[in-house]
Amino acid sequence: MPQTLTAATVVITTEMHEKAAQLALDSYRPLWTGASGEQSTGEAVARHLDATITLLDKDGWTRTWNWPTETDNTLPATDDETSVRDMVRTLLDYVRDEDSATARGPQRTALTALGHIGGTEHGDPDTRDIAHDVLNVLVQALTDNTTARFAAWSERQTRTHADITELLTAGSRFARTYGPGAPASEPTAS
Numbered sequence: 508m509p510q511t512l513t514a515a516t517v518v519i520t521t522e523m524h525e526k527a528a529q530l531a532l533d534s535y536r537p538l539w540t541g542a543s544g545e546q547s548t549g550e551a552v553a554r555h556l557d558a559t560i561t562l563l564d565k566d567g568w569t570r571t572w573n574w575p576t577e578t579d580n581t582l583p584a585t586d587d588e589t590s591v592r593d594m595v596r597t598l599l600d601y602v603r604d605e606d607s608a609t610a611r612g613p614q615r616t617a618l619t620a621l622g623h624i625g626g627t628e629h630g631d632p633d634t635r636d637i638a639h640d641v642l643n644v645l646v647q648a649l650t651d652n653t654t655a656r657f658a659a660w661s662e663r664q665t666r667t668h669a670d671i672t673e674l675l676t677a678g679s680r681f682a683r684t685y686g687p688g689a690p691a692s693e694p695t696a697s
Contacts, residue, residue, distance in 0.1 A: 515673035516665070517649065524677070527648035528685045531641075538640055539687050541633025549686015551630070555638045556679040558629035559620045560672055567614035568668040570661070617661040617671050641678045649674075 531538040540546050585594055615623065618639075625635030642657035650660070661671055683689060 515669035516667065517670045517673045517677075519645075519649075519673060519677040519680075523645070523648045524681055524684065527641075527644045527681060530644045530647055530653065531685065534644075538644070539637060541636050543633050545633065546687055547633050547637050548688040549682040549684070550688055551634050552637050552641060552682040552686055553679040555621070555624050555630035555634040556641075556675050556682065558624045558627065559617070559638070560675045560679075562620045562623060563615060563617070563668070563671065563675075566620075568620075568671055569614040569616055570664070570666055571616060617675070618658055638678060638682075641681055642674060645674060645677055645681060 537546070539549070539552070583597060585597075621635055621638055624630045625632050630638070639657060643655070646655045646657045646660045647653050649655075657674075660666070661674075
């Protein structure tokens with residue numbers, strides 16, 4: 508689904524990355540250890556974030572889910588006079604319509620895209636959770652607010668696809684720079 512991309516309003520700086528690294532060091536738990544109890548490399552987390560960008564570019568990004576308040580495509584009520592053949596035909600038509608609506612654009616929020624990648628060859632539940640934590644730390648550094656969270660930040664009305672891509676890219680860079688397995692010349696956040 509083609510999207511109009513606007514310039515990102517988010518500006519990622521080296522200072523922001525350094526501030527995020529300090530926030531990660533000060534965290535109450537190790538940033539790079541997932542719920543499995545095992546540590547993930549910065550490269551594995553970066554690959555997860557890169558694949559998330561690719562998925563959002565392919566499927567489209569939506570800020571939040573818009574649950575329909577009124578459905579136009581509802582199944583008609585049946586009565587005792589409706590034949591089984593007519594009911595099956597109506598049901599099949601309904602399924603086809605719903606399927607074609609999904610094919611037109613399965614847009615995803617940033618969080619659902621992160622979750623989807625957690626079940627592919629590009630990531631697992633640990634890299635998903637760590638990537639989310641990395642994004643939280645970056646948003647905290649960006650906003651200068653330690654209670655800020657990526658989920659709420661990503662759903663702000665002013666947020667754009669370009670903003671989301673910029674932050675995911677910053678997360679990928681952060682993971683490669685500060686995560687386990689980063690070049691020895693670079694500092695590593697625990």
